[in-house]
């Protein structure tokens with residue numbers, strides 16, 4: 272266990288206050304791949320793990336013995352209800368069986384025209400805005416990336432047009448999310464979360480951040496009901512068997528066949544909107560930021576895309592050999608800026624956690640497994656794991672080249688399980704359902720082709736409010752921001 276625990280707040284307040292991920296990075300270096308933290312408000316110790324074998328055990332072998340830990344699960348419930356993100360055990364298996372087909376490689380490939388259309392729409396709207404401002408402006412990219420990723424979920428999930436942030440629903444969702452992030456940026460959030468973990472009945476109190484979470488759910492519920500009504504009306508008036516093959520169509524068929532209740536359909540639609548849009552938008556914000564900080568890399572990427580000479584297809588975008596630099600840039604962004612900064616699980620029963628690297632106990636005894644009681648919270652801090660010294664050379668530095676150069680990566684068996692040996696999309700039966708779509712979106716975004724971005728003097732800071740978000744130091748009251756100076760070059 273690292274030193275410095277506080278009597279009332281254990282180690283947790285310091286983790287919250289320090290730059291995102293920095294405490295765990297330091298403690299992994301000092302204590303090795305498994306250590307314990309003192310929990311706040313006398314909560315039992317929390318286990319923190321970077322050991323690959325242990326993580327594989329929790330995420331793949333015994334995924335339902337390691338459920339999502341409080342306070343995350345009640346927060347998910349308030350945000351999006353009892354959909355796939357919240358579900359555990361048999362209910363989760365049932366949802367997953369239904370939804371896997373919608374996001375298979377073959378189905379995601381069919382989403383390519385929608386993704387490319389939104390990307391083109393974004394670039395056109397941005398260019399227009401820049402032309403109106405003499406070709407150059409400081410832009411808060413968060414607005415543009417959120418609008419685009421919400422548009423994509425709308426089209427591919429429900430055949431619905433959110434109008435690139437302009438429709439009433441888009442404004443409501445983006446506004447409610449921004450309000451929640453603003454409320455969540457306050458230090459009070461830390462105290463609220465640990466108090467709620469200790470006294471869950473307080474969840475019924477009208478706290479500001481909790482109210483903002485409920486507001487999102489109400490908006491998503493209203494939208495989901497409208498989408499379902501529209502789809503039913505379309506079906507009745509056209510005499511078709513159901514809406515076209517998209518997420519909504521699949522959910523409605525399952526509901527009609529008694530495999531899903533109407534409330535489950537609504538909660539799953541809300542889950543998809545929330546899981547799909549804020550995560551991808553944040554990833555794009557940080558990617559654009561890193562490119563803005565590195566003009567040579569930005570130029571190299573632009574050159575590769577322009578030299579390609581035609582609009583890339585799904586296969587061009589997803590095959591790492593066809594646009595290798597684009598692939599490396601996206602992988603590096605997803606490594607350094609995992610939207611889910613850490614994964615917190617809780618054991619539902621006693622379990623034995625196997626370790627790949629033996630641990631030396633304070634007594635001197637060397638152990639190869641940990642005996643965990645039911646109710647043990649375990650953290651997997653993705654961001655620190657993916658920058659670990661000794662495994663990731665200059666892990667805190669954005670270096671897409673590491674994915675291309677021989678010897679740029681440590682041997683696979685030393686790295687994590689998961690897509691590209693990263694935990695950013697989680698792994699196993701609960702791996703991100705939309706990871707292919709997220710990759711397609713990130714790769715199809717053509718913002719750097721007609722534009723060049725430069726950082727502004729603002730100090731961009733990483734913060735975590737449900738997911739990783741960018742903020743500007745000293746301007747947290749404005750919520751999430753990624754200001755970049757963008758100049759039109761074509």
Ligand code: HEM
Nearest residue numbers: 355546547550551554610611695696697701703704705709
């Ligand atoms: C860069 C973008 C994204 C990242 C980094 C990301 C990351 C993740 C992670 C870490 C999880 C696991 C959460 C947990 O179990 O604790 C997850 C789950 C999920 N993601 Fe994503 N995600 C992204 C984009 C998307 C998109 C675009 C969609 C949908 C269109 C999506 C849909 C989902 C769903 C439905 C789940 C729940 C899966 C389950 O529990 O079985 N995600 N995502």
